[in-house]
Amino acid sequence: MKSSIHLVHLSDDQIFSTLSGDVSAGVAAHLANCSVCSRRVAEAEAPIASFKALTLAWSERRSATLPLQSPAPPPLAWHRRAVMAATATAALLVGISVPLARNEAPSAPVVTSHAMATPSSTAEVATVSAPALTAAMQHKIPEAPAAVENGQTKPQDEQIARDNQMLQNIDRALDNSVESPADTYELQPISSQGPARERAKTLEN
Amino acid sequence: MQLALDATLTNVQASERSSSELEDIDALVRTYRPRLLRFVTFSIGDADLAESITQDCFLKAYNGRASFRGDCAINTWLTSIAMNLIRDQQRLQKFRFWRQARATAIDVNEAANFLPSKECSAESRVLIKEQTKHVQAALANLSVNQRSIFLMRFGQDMELAEIAAAIHMPLNTVKTHLHRALKSVRAQVGGIR
Numbered sequence: 001m002k003s004s005i006h007l008v009h010l011s012d013d014q015i016f017s018t019l020s021g022d023v024s025a026g027v028a029a030h031l032a033n034c035s036v037c038s039r040r041v042a043e044a045e046a047p048i049a050s051f052k053a054l055t056l057a058w059s060e061r062r063s064a065t066l067p068l069q070s071p072a073p074p075p076l077a078w079h080r081r082a083v084m085a086a087t088a089t090a091a092l093l094v095g096i097s098v099p100l101a102r103n104e105a106p107s108a109p110v111v112t113s114h115a116m117a118t119p120s121s122t123a124e125v126a127t128v129s130a131p132a133l134t135a136a137m138q139h140k141i142p143e144a145p146a147a148v149e150n151g152q153t154k155p156q157d158e159q160i161a162r163d164n165q166m167l168q169n170i171d172r173a174l175d176n177s178v179e180s181p182a183d184t185y186e187l188q189p190i191s192s193q194g195p196a197r198e199r200a201k202t203l204e205n
Numbered sequence: 206m207q208l209a210l211d212a213t214l215t216n217v218q219a220s221e222r223s224s225s226e227l228e229d230i231d232a233l234v235r236t237y238r239p240r241l242l243r244f245v246t247f248s249i250g251d252a253d254l255a256e257s258i259t260q261d262c263f264l265k266a267y268n269g270r271a272s273f274r275g276d277c278a279i280n281t282w283l284t285s286i287a288m289n290l291i292r293d294q295q296r297l298q299k300f301r302f303w304r305q306a307r308a309t310a311i312d313v314n315e316a317a318n319f320l321p322s323k324e325c326s327a328e329s330r331v332l333i334k335e336q337t338k339h340v341q342a343a344l345a346n347l348s349v350n351q352r353s354i355f356l357m358r359f360g361q362d363m364e365l366a367e368i369a370a371a372i373h374m375p376l377n378t379v380k381t382h383l384h385r386a387l388k389s390v391r392a393q394v395g396g397i398r
Contacts, residue, residue: 012391016384017384020387021364050333051340054320054334055360057316058316059243
């Protein structure tokens with residue numbers, strides 16, 4: 001039996017199968033005992049082994065020179081993108097609206113005051129007395145939505161209130177009820193029928 | 206019964222080990238990129254495009270690591286992904302295959318310089334270079350399937366059954382392709398004496 005294994009060498013197909021890793025028990029037994037076939041297999045393997053060694057050396061060197069790039073994070077789902085876009089838009093709107101609200105807040109009472117809006121109302125304001133204007137302003141201040149809703153306009157409201165108070169004090173100071181120094185000396189205004197005029201008339205005549 | 210239980214436990218442990226290996230992308234790239242790059246480079250014959258495909262392969266593997274069940278080696282799994290990417294490239298006809306891409310193929314003379322000098326003498330270096338040139342020339346004349354299977358078997362050290370599973374091909378067909386590939390290489394190199 002052993003001699004029959006040695007007498008028949010492996011065919012090319014069997015050697016290819018051996019290289020492929022598809023080795024039957026009979027072929028393995030023959031290779032274990034036949035140096036000729038073992039050498040043939042080794043010769044067939046040599047170019048492939050050379051190819052493996054050289055190309056692996058090349059790819060290792062090439063890989064070493066490449067940057068070790070970590071994969072980027074996976075793309076976001078559409079709903080997450082939508083939420084991020086909405087948040088960015090809201091932030092942008094807030095960023096724009098806050099400076100605008102700051103600029104508009106002081107003029108809010110003037111703009112919303114119907115008495116000051118039209119030319120005819122302006123004429124009325126010109127004839128109205130200072131206490132009346134103060135009262136009108138005090139009446140209009142609560143109507144300003146920006147002043148009511150925006151917490152940042154509170155200091156401005158206080159300033160307006162102080163101004164109104166000052167105007168009221170001025171009004172009180174100018175009020176007629178205050179005693180004049182002329183009254184103290186019982187001075188009378190010069191009338192058109194006074195003694196000087198009468199003397200002048202006499203001289204003319 | 207006990208043996209079956211042990212086998213199951215071993216498979217579970219191997220699966221967990223593989224999954225944890227996939228979590229560390231840097232280690233994954235460091236370990237598998239050289240072989241994968243070689244596989245892709247010699248599959249398409251274009252080193253620059255191969256780098257891009259290899260990078261895509263790791264990206265896909267990392268993003269899809271949850272789908273890795275651990276029923277094969279990571280190397281096999283990565284090679285399957287790379288194979289699909291190569292096929293996608295072929296379908297899109299982004300490149301013309303091998304024969305047209307030889308201009309950007311690797312230079313064997315230059316690559317021979319990367320061989321470790323301690324392990325091979327000047328004579329053996331020359332021999333390795335000549336043999337590699339012959340194999341490279343033989344690969345250029347193979348069909349796509351023959352070349353892929355040859356590279357999987359001898360480049361990626363995959364078993365025939367693993368190759369069959371990776372490219373969804375019957376085992377006997379894989380054997381036939383490999384047989385023809387080896388025959389072509391033998392013809393190019395000079396035959397088996």
